[in-house]
Amino acid sequence: MPHRNAPLTETGRLRLARCVVDDGWPLRRAAERFQVSPTTAHRWASRYRELGEAGMSDHSSRPHHSPTRTPTRTERRIIKVRVLRRWGPARIAYLLGLNPATVHRVLTRFGLARLAHLDRATNQVIRRYEHAAPGDLVHVDIKKLGNIPDGGGHRALGRQAGRKNRAKAGMSFLHNAVDDHSRLAYSEILTDERKETAAGFWQRAHTYFAEAGITVQRVLTDNGACYKSHLWRDTLAAAGITHKRTRPYRPQTNGKVERFNRTLLDEWAYAKPYRTETERREAYLLWLHTYNHHRGHTALKGQPPASRVPNLTGQYT
Secondary structure (H helix, E strand, C coil): CCCCCCCCCHHHHHHHHHHHHCCCCCHHHHHHHHCCCHHHHHHHHHHHHHHHHHHHCCCCCCCCCCCCCCCHHHHHHHHHHHHHHCCCHHHHHHHHCCCHHHHHHHHHHCCCCCHHHECCCCCCECCCCCCCCCCCCEEEEEEEEECCCCCCCHHHHCHHHHHHHHCCCCEEEEEEEEECCCCCEEEEEECCCCHHHHHHHHHHHHHHHHHCCCCCCEEEECCCHHHHCHHHHHHHHHCCCEEEECCCCCHHHHHHHHHHHHHHHHHHHCCCCCCCHHHHHHHHHHHHHHHHHCCCEHHHCCECHHHHCCCCCCCCC
16 A cells, blocks of 8 residues: 555556566656656566566565564563563563563564453453344443542541541442443432332433433343342343343453443543532532533444444434
């Protein structure tokens, strides 16, 4: 693929070469006609004589020999340490007496995944997936969050003063549902995680998704007590929804909603030193709207979840 300032495309190169080789044009005349140097005209004419039309494509700029390349034995040592110890380039370089940049180039050359993409327990690459349509799978989870006492917590008052108020503040339970395909989120701040609370939350979440044009097929949860209850099972069954549970001690299986939990902590719960729990909760609805409608999502190529939802604004109802 020629760069943006290249005077010749592959078709232009072929025309130039044919003028020189087939029609007998002098190199300087052909170079002037196609606005390139005589050296360039000679190069494409020579490739046409040798390779025909196939020679008009770009060749790799990689050198035939790389005498300063890291020795194969050293590359193998780098890969062995990476696989067995799961270390990053800096630690590997310190162990082997190499430059971290050299280690990084070797790891990149062999296509080894970033440490963030590996399961630390098994060293296997984490398989990332996305269901094909909204509603194919909805991730559901509960995030516990300490309430902010009146007057502010340690972020506003400092550790010592904030610790005195923390004990009487209590806890909140954020019930979250995130669509796997679109990342559209429905969330409520509730007082507990009992089965009745979880079932009621899902009924409202299901209504929200339905109004957005999403037909929920399956729901994925962890193995919390409320999700193993008969009430939760019956609530999903009544709506014709299949319930799936994650493997024990494998929260990454429910990764879409786990990532949503981290995002809301970073961008809402701990985004600024709130003075009261009421102040923080009042900011939540606005943040959730921003997340669904305006905040670019890296997994969606910078688009918000609303870009993948058929009827989020309700204009087709």
